[in-house]
Amino acid sequence: xxxxxxxxxxxxxxxxxxxxxxxxxxxxxxxxxxxxxxxxxxxxxxxxxxxxxxxxxxxxxxxxxxxxxxxxxxxxxxxxxxxxxxxxxxxxxxxxxxxxxxxxxxxxxxxxxxxxxxxxxxxxxxxxxxxxxxxxxxxxxxxxxxxxxxxxxxxxxxxxxxxxxxxxxxxxxxxxxxxxxxxxxxxxxxxxxxxxxxxxxxxxxxxxxxxxxxxxxxxxxxxxxxxxxxxxxxxxxxxxxxxxxxxxxxxxxxxxxxxxxxxxxxxxxxxxxxxxxxxxxxxxxxxxxxxxxxxxxxxxxxxxxxxxxxxxxxxxxxxxxxxxxxxx
Amino acid sequence: xxxxxxxxxxxxxxxxxxxxxxxxxxxxxxxxxxxxxxxxxxxxxxxxxxxxxxxxxxxxxxxxxxxxxxxxxxxxxxxxxxxxxxxxxxxxxxxxxxxxxxxxxxxxxxxxxxxxxxxxxxxxxxxxxxxxxxxxxxxxxxxxxxxxxxxxxxxxxxxxxxxxxxxxxxxxxxxxxxxxxxxxxxxxxxxxxxxxxxxxxxxxxxxxxxxxxxxxxxxxxxxxxxxxxxxxxxxxxxxxxxxxxxxxxxxxxxxxxxxxxxxxxxxxxxxxxxxxxxxxxxxxxxxxxxxxxxxxxxxxxxxxxxxxxxxxxxxxxxxxxxxxxxxxxxxxxxxx
Ligand SMILES: Cc1ncc(C[n+]2csc(CCOP(=O)(O)OP(=O)(O)O)c2C)c(N)n1
Ligand SMILES: [Mg+2]
Numbered sequence: 001x002x003x004x005x006x007x008x009x010x011x012x013x014x015x016x017x018x019x020x021x022x023x024x025x026x027x028x029x030x031x032x033x034x035x036x037x038x039x040x041x042x043x044x045x046x047x048x049x050x051x052x053x054x055x056x057x058x059x060x061x062x063x064x065x066x067x068x069x070x071x072x073x074x075x076x077x078x079x080x081x082x083x084x085x086x087x088x089x090x091x092x093x094x095x096x097x098x099x100x101x102x103x104x105x106x107x108x109x110x111x112x113x114x115x116x117x118x119x120x121x122x123x124x125x126x127x128x129x130x131x132x133x134x135x136x137x138x139x140x141x142x143x144x145x146x147x148x149x150x151x152x153x154x155x156x157x158x159x160x161x162x163x164x165x166x167x168x169x170x171x172x173x174x175x176x177x178x179x180x181x182x183x184x185x186x187x188x189x190x191x192x193x194x195x196x197x198x199x200x201x202x203x204x205x206x207x208x209x210x211x212x213x214x215x216x217x218x219x220x221x222x223x224x225x226x227x228x229x230x231x232x233x234x235x236x237x238x239x240x241x242x243x244x245x246x247x248x249x250x251x252x253x254x255x256x257x258x259x260x261x262x263x264x265x266x267x268x269x270x271x272x273x274x275x276x277x278x279x280x281x282x283x284x285x286x287x288x289x290x291x292x293x294x295x296x297x298x299x300x301x302x303x304x305x306x307x308x309x310x311x312x313x314x315x316x317x318x319x320x321x322x323x324x325x326x327x328x
Numbered sequence: 329x330x331x332x333x334x335x336x337x338x339x340x341x342x343x344x345x346x347x348x349x350x351x352x353x354x355x356x357x358x359x360x361x362x363x364x365x366x367x368x369x370x371x372x373x374x375x376x377x378x379x380x381x382x383x384x385x386x387x388x389x390x391x392x393x394x395x396x397x398x399x400x401x402x403x404x405x406x407x408x409x410x411x412x413x414x415x416x417x418x419x420x421x422x423x424x425x426x427x428x429x430x431x432x433x434x435x436x437x438x439x440x441x442x443x444x445x446x447x448x449x450x451x452x453x454x455x456x457x458x459x460x461x462x463x464x465x466x467x468x469x470x471x472x473x474x475x476x477x478x479x480x481x482x483x484x485x486x487x488x489x490x491x492x493x494x495x496x497x498x499x500x501x502x503x504x505x506x507x508x509x510x511x512x513x514x515x516x517x518x519x520x521x522x523x524x525x526x527x528x529x530x531x532x533x534x535x536x537x538x539x540x541x542x543x544x545x546x547x548x549x550x551x552x553x554x555x556x557x558x559x560x561x562x563x564x565x566x567x568x569x570x571x572x573x574x575x576x577x578x579x580x581x582x583x584x585x586x587x588x589x590x591x592x593x594x595x596x597x598x599x600x601x602x603x604x605x606x607x608x609x610x611x612x613x614x615x616x617x618x619x620x621x622x623x624x625x626x627x628x629x630x631x632x633x634x635x636x637x638x639x640x641x642x643x644x645x646x647x648x649x650x651x652x653x654x655x656x657x658x659x660x661x662x663x664x
Binding site (some may be wrong): 025050051053056060063064065066068069070073074076091092095096100102103104106108109140142143163191238239 | 397399428429430431432433434438440441442443447448450451452455457458459460461462463464465466467469470476488489492493495496499500651652653654655656657659662
C-alpha cells in the first residue's frame with residue numbers, strides 16, 4: 001500500500017492500461033497539457049500525441065469520433081472535462097454508443113469509457129456542478145460508475161477501460177486531492193460490486209461518489225448515541241449491487257439512500273423502490289432518501305449550501321429513520 | 329469545382345458501367361419491392377427510398393474496396409447494396425424477419441453490415457459524420473490504408489456535428505471522403521431556403537477541405553469524381569468533399585405524396601433518370617438494347633424472388649429483445 005490522491009490514481013489507471021493495451025487511447029480538450037485537472041499529466045510525453053490526443057472544443061465530435069473509433073478496433077477514453085459539457089454529446093452517447101451493438105444485431109461492440117467529472121466544487125455554480133448520474137442509469141446499453149476513493153479510482157477505471165460496453169465514468173471533482181491507501185501492484189476492482197465502507201447493524205446507508213465521505217462522518221457522529229450505521233458505497237450504479245444492499249437491509253431493517261444529485265428522479269428512488277418492493281415485510285421503518293432539493297446550484301455559499309447534502313442533514317435523516325413518526 | 333467528364337467512347341469502360349448499371353437496377357428493384365411490401369403492411373417501419381439517386385451510390389461505392397468503411401443515412405439502401413451487403417438479408421431486415429442484416433433489430437434506418445465495411449445507416453441526421461471521422465481517426469492511428477466514406481444529405485449540413493466532424497477531419501488530416509447527396513430537399517423543406525451562404529461545398533472549403541461537385545445523375549461523372557477524390561484520400565492527402573446534385577423521385581418516405589414540389593419540376597427530373605442516362609451512354613458504346621433489357625429483367629426477377637423469400641421467413645425469437653444490449657448488467661440476467 002502507498003498513499004495516493006484520487007487524481008493520481010486515475011492517472012495511473014490510464015497509464016497502466018495504455019501500457020498494457022496498444023488499442024487504448026484518450027481524446028479530449030487540453031489533454032496534452034495534462035487535462036484541465038492534471039489527470040493526464042505527463043502522459044502525452046510518455047505515449048505521444050497520437051494516443052493522448054488534444055481535440056477541438058467539439059464535444060459532439062469527441063464522443064462521436066470515439067464511437068467510430070471504438071467500432072474500428074480501438075478502445076477510446078473520452079474526456080468530457082465537466083459532466084455538464086457531456087450534454088453537448090448526448091446524441092452520440094445515448095443514441096449512438098449505447099444503441100449501436102443492439103441496433104446492428106450484435107455485429108460489434110462499442111468499448112469506450114467516458115470520463116465525466118461531476119459534483120459541487122469551488123463555487124462552480126449551475127453549469128459546472130451537476131450530478132446527472134441517474135440520466136445514464138436510465139439508458140439500456142450503458143454502464144455507470146462513480147468511484148469515491150483513490151483505490152477505487154484506480155481499480156474501477158482500469159476495469160472500465162477493459163469493459164467492452166460503453167461506460168460512463170463519473171469522478172467527483174471535490175475528491176481530486178483526497179488521499180487514500182492504494183495497492184502498489186495490479187489493482188482491478190470488479191464492476192457491479194459495492195463496497196461496505198463501514199459496518200453497522202442498525203441502519204443501512206446506500207451512497208456513492210463524494211457522499212460516501214459525508215455518510216461516514218454522519219455514521220461516526222451517531223456512533224456516540226449507540227446507533228451503528230452500515231455505509232454501502234455502491235461504486236457501480238448500473239448494474240448496482242442488489243445482493244449486497246439487500247443483505248444489509250435484511251440485517252438492519254432500515255434504509256437511507258444518500259446522494260448529491262437532486263432527489264427527484266434521482267437514482268436513490270430506484271434503490272428505495274427496489275428495497276421497498278423486495279423487503280417490505282423486513283423493514284422496521286419506511287425507506288428514506290436524501291438528495292438535493294430540485295433547484296439549480298447557486299454561486300454564493302449561502303445559496304449554494306441549500307443544495308448541498310451535508311453530514312448534518314444526513315444525521316437528521318438517519319435520526320428520522322431510526323425513529324419514524326408514528327402514523328397519526 | 330469541376331464538372332465530371334461525360335461519356336467518351338475512346339476510354340469508356342463498358343464492362344464496368346454494365347456492372348454499375350446492374351447495381352443501379354438492383355437498388356431500384358430493391359426499393360420498388362420494399363415499397364410494395366410496405367403497401368401490403370409487410371415492411372413495417374418508415375422507408376426512405378433513393379429512387380432517382382442510384383448513380384450516387386453506384387458511382388461512389390463502386391470505387392471503394394470491400395475493406396474500406398462507409399457510413400450512410402436513413403436513405404441508405406442504395407449505399408448499403410453498393411457496398412456489397414446481401415439484398416436478401418437486407419430485405420429480411422425490412423420485413424423484420426430472421427436472418428435480417430441486423431437480425432430484425434434495426435430495420436431500414438439502422439442497417440449495418442460490418443462484414444462489408446458498412447458501419448451503419450443512421451436515424452439521426454448528421455450523426456454519422458462524427459462517427460465516420462472517428463473511424464478514420466482509428467484507421468490513421470492503426471496505419472491502415474483503408475479509407476472511410478461518409479454519405480449524408482443536404483439537410484445534414486445545417487447540423488453542428490457537420491462542422492465539428494469536418495473541422496476534426498481537417499485538423500487530424502484523416503482518410504475520409506465526405507459525400508453530400510444533395511437531392512434539394514430536407515423532408516418537406518427545400519434545403520436552400522434554410523441554408524445560409526453557398527452551402528455544403530463552400531462550408532467544406534471554408535474549413536480547408538478541397539471540395540468538388542458533380543451532376544449526381546450522371547454515373548460516369550460521379551464515378552470519375554469519386555475516383556479522383558478517393559485516390560487523393562487513399563494517397564494520404566487528408567479529407568475530401570464531394571457534392572452530388574440529384575433528386576429523389578419519391579416523397580421523403582414511401583408514403584409521402586410530396587405535394588410540396590411542382591409537378592413540372594418532378595417531370596423535368598424524370599427526364600434525367602440516372603438509369604436511362606447510363607443506358608444511353610452504353611448504347612452509344614455499342615451495347616445492344618436486348619442486353620440492356622435482359623440485364624434489367626434479371627435484376628428485377630432476382631429481387632422479386634428475394635422479396636418472396638423474405639416474406640416466407642419466420643419472425644425472430646422474442647428473446648432476442650434481450651440479447652446484445654451489454655455484457656456488464658446484461659438484461660438477460662437482470663432487466664429491472
Ligand atoms: C437530428 C434529426 N433531426 C430531424 C430528423 C428528422 N428527419 C429525418 S430525415 C430528415 C431530412 C433530412 O434531409 P437530408 O439530410 O437532405 O437527407 P434526405 O432525406 O434528403 O436524404 C429529417 C428532418 C432526424 N432524423 N434527425
Ligand atoms: Mg436531402
